[in-house]
Amino acid sequence: MCGIVGYIGTKKAVPVLINGLLSLEYRGYDSAGIAVLENDLIKVVKDKGRVKNLQDNPEIDKILGNIGIAHTRWATHGEPSKVNSHPHLDNSGKFSVVHNGIIENYSILRQKLIDNGYKLLSETDTEVIPNLIHMNYNGNILEAVSKTVKELEGSFAIEVISPLHPDEIIIVKKDSPLVVGVGENENYIASDIPAILAYTSNFYFVGENEIGVIKDDSITFYDVNLNEIKKELKSIEWDAVSSEKNGYEDFMLKEIYEQPKAVRETIGQRMSSDKVKLGLDDVDFSKFNRMYIVACGTAMHAGLASKYAFEKFCKIPTEIDMASEFRYRDPLIDNQTLCIFISQSGETADTIAALKLAKEKGATTIAVVNVIDSSITRVADHTIYTHAGPEIAVASTKAYTCQVVLLNILAANIAELLGNTSDELNDFKQSILALPDKLKEVLDTDEIMKSYAEKNYMKKDLFFVGRGADYAVSLEGSLKLKEISYIHSDAYASGELKHGPIALIEKDTPIIGCATNPSIAAKTISNLEEAISRGGNALLVTNQEIHNDKISDIVTIPDIHPMLSPVLSVVPLQLFAYHIAKFKKLDVDKPRNLAKSVTVE
Numbered sequence: 001m002c003g004i005v006g007y008i009g010t011k012k013a014v015p016v017l018i019n020g021l022l023s024l025e026y027r028g029y030d031s032a033g034i035a036v037l038e039n040d041l042i043k044v045v046k047d048k049g050r051v052k053n054l055q056d057n058p059e060i061d062k063i064l065g066n067i068g069i070a071h072t073r074w075a076t077h078g079e080p081s082k083v084n085s086h087p088h089l090d091n092s093g094k095f096s097v098v099h100n101g102i103i104e105n106y107s108i109l110r111q112k113l114i115d116n117g118y119k120l121l122s123e124t125d126t127e128v129i130p131n132l133i134h135m136n137y138n139g140n141i142l143e144a145v146s147k148t149v150k151e152l153e154g155s156f157a158i159e160v161i162s163p164l165h166p167d168e169i170i171i172v173k174k175d176s177p178l179v180v181g182v183g184e185n186e187n188y189i190a191s192d193i194p195a196i197l198a199y200t201s202n203f204y205f206v207g208e209n210e211i212g213v214i215k216d217d218s219i220t221f222y223d224v225n226l227n228e229i230k231k232e233l234k235s236i237e238w239d240a241v242s243s244e245k246n247g248y249e250d251f252m253l254k255e256i257y258e259q260p261k262a263v264r265e266t267i268g269q270r271m272s273s274d275k276v277k278l279g280l281d282d283v284d285f286s287k288f289n290r291m292y293i294v295a296c297g298t299a300m301h302a303g304l305a306s307k308y309a310f311e312k313f314c315k316i317p318t319e320i321d322m323a324s325e326f327r328y329r330d331p332l333i334d335n336q337t338l339c340i341f342i343s344q345s346g347e348t349a350d351t352i353a354a355l356k357l358a359k360e361k362g363a364t365t366i367a368v369v370n371v372i373d374s375s376i377t378r379v380a381d382h383t384i385y386t387h388a389g390p391e392i393a394v395a396s397t398k399a400y401t402c403q404v405v406l407l408n409i410l411a412a413n414i415a416e417l418l419g420n421t422s423d424e425l426n427d428f429k430q431s432i433l434a435l436p437d438k439l440k441e442v443l444d445t446d447e448i449m450k451s452y453a454e455k456n457y458m459k460k461d462l463f464f465v466g467r468g469a470d471y472a473v474s475l476e477g478s479l480k481l482k483e484i485s486y487i488h489s490d491a492y493a494s495g496e497l498k499h500g501p502i503a504l505i506e507k508d509t510p511i512i513g514c515a516t517n518p519s520i521a522a523k524t525i526s527n528l529e530e531a532i533s534r535g536g537n538a539l540l541v542t543n544q545e546i547h548n549d550k551i552s553d554i555v556t557i558p559d560i561h562p563m564l565s566p567v568l569s570v571v572p573l574q575l576f577a578y579h580i581a582k583f584k585k586l587d588v589d590k591p592r593n594l595a596k597s598v599t600v601e
């Protein structure tokens with residue numbers, strides 16, 4: 001959570017910092033601030049509210065310096081307020097810091113500083129950092145930062161500037177993302193690539209416990225003991241346009257419409273020939289007798305929707321877990337266990353912790369990740385990337401469909417490596433190749449979902465039901481709706497309705513059913529009818545031919561292998577949530593209380 005940006009070079013720093021913050025707002029948006037070095041001073045402008053407030057602050061235009069750091073916040077310690085906003089200064093005003101992450105031992109450090117005569121003005125954990133740097137400073141800022149980070153417990157991506165060292169920015173990272181973009185006589189720093197993609201496509205990915213000294217004409221990295229380290233410069237293919245709205249009203253809508261392309265790119269060359277190629281041929285899959293798929297939120301729903309292919313084609317018992325539960329439930333793991341971790345950002349704290357636990361216990365780990373070189377990719381034994389491109393909207397859409405597709409490709413790949421040559425597996429692979437075109441067709445449901453949204457956007461409660469993979473999609477549809485429309489909704493396996501939840505159905509309660517598996521569709525429809533008999537008003541998403549005059553709206557989607565239907569059936573539900581939020585005039589891309597990348601437990 002929180003986004004940070006830095007610039008050093010010949011340009012005026014403020015516009016670069018503001019642009020970067022605007023594109024990082026998906027990481028947090030309750031307050032924003034910048035600090036720029038100018039004439040031996042640190043000029044700070046910060047306040048609660050969005051980056052737009054900062055941009056409109058008349059003080060900001062008066063700042064002309066070429067070296068600066070900036071921050072957009074998702075509050076962890078202390079309410080959103082001016083004093084709690086970043087950047088923070090030490091008591092002498094000589095060190096300014098922005099920080100993304102959490103300092104877990106901040107109370108102890110706070111007390112230590114107070115005992116040494118320091119005054120802490122904010123309620124934040126971050127404020128201890130500039131003061132510790134000051135306390136550890138002996139003329140060498142790099143040594144002071146190194147000494148300070150050795151005292152910190154928790155996660156951090158930090159930038160430090162000081163007029164005592166007016167030609168450099170010091171950065172350091174542990175468990176929070178940080179990239180350095182390389183320019184000509186100028187360099188950029190950001191939490192995420194899209195924030196600086198307009199200026200460069202060459203990046204250093206800062207590693208765990210690495211410290212960087214960023215000058216306009218040089219970048220030097222050190223380990224925490226200040227031994228210099230060499231890092232590889234990487235070129236990133238993403239274009240700046242893909243991180244912009246490109247004519248769409250919101251990133252979420254753009255990302256929904258990008259799904260055919262994103263899925264096509266995720267399939268890429270991996271499925272073009274007879275064999276699936278994921279670069280995992282060296283893994284001995286025959287040794288695994290148990291499999292866990294672990295993730296959070298939408299990524300966890302992608303796991304739930306894909307579990308069926310692993311059990312059917314690979315015959316490995318597969319459990320899905322929320323990362324935040326998995327790590328504390330002492331799961332049965334040994335070296336015959338395969339653990340798959342899914343994450344769009346690759347930075348989710350709960351997922352990283354679960355991954356580390358699985359590795360400690362001897363599992364083989366595979367990460368399914370969208371953001372290149374993110375933290376999870378550095379811990380997992382193997383990484384396979386979804387190629388969804390940058391996903392900016394807080395509500396995940398195209399990352400989900402790409403995750404489901406890639407997990408199904410992975411299931412096909414493992415099945416092949418285990419010797420499965422069945423016709424059913426071959427048909428399944430052909431169905432995967434058909435997905436991008438069918439996704440284009442399913443986007444035609446936009447109008448009907450918009451009109452259903454118009455009928456229901458004032459409702460207080462809404463329900464989603466389905467069986468099997470359709471239940472997994474119902475969970476995702478319900479999460480999407482909650483996240484961006486603030487309407488309460490729940491998802492149930494449709495057979496469970498009669499065991500309790502049906503008591504909640506009253507006149508005109510909207511209930512959305514998903515029925516795409518021919519062998520169980522009729523059962524879901526009967527369950528919908530039970531709700532309709534109690535006053536519910538039903539919409540059904542299906543690829544079956546249904547003649548039922550009790551269901552008020554039937555949305556037909558293209559037919560596909562039942563295990564792949566979550567890739568298609570989720571789209572009308574994404575569009576429904578989107579239109580509801582638009583009718584309610586809400587900020588679709590930045591829903592309240594949320595952040596795109598959840599780097600705290």
Ligand code: M6R
Nearest residue numbers: 297298299343344345348395396
């Ligand atoms: O970056 P990750 O995929 O690890 O994020 C996991 C969840 O935080 C994320 O999917 C969240 O649930 C989304 N906001 C859902 O739209």
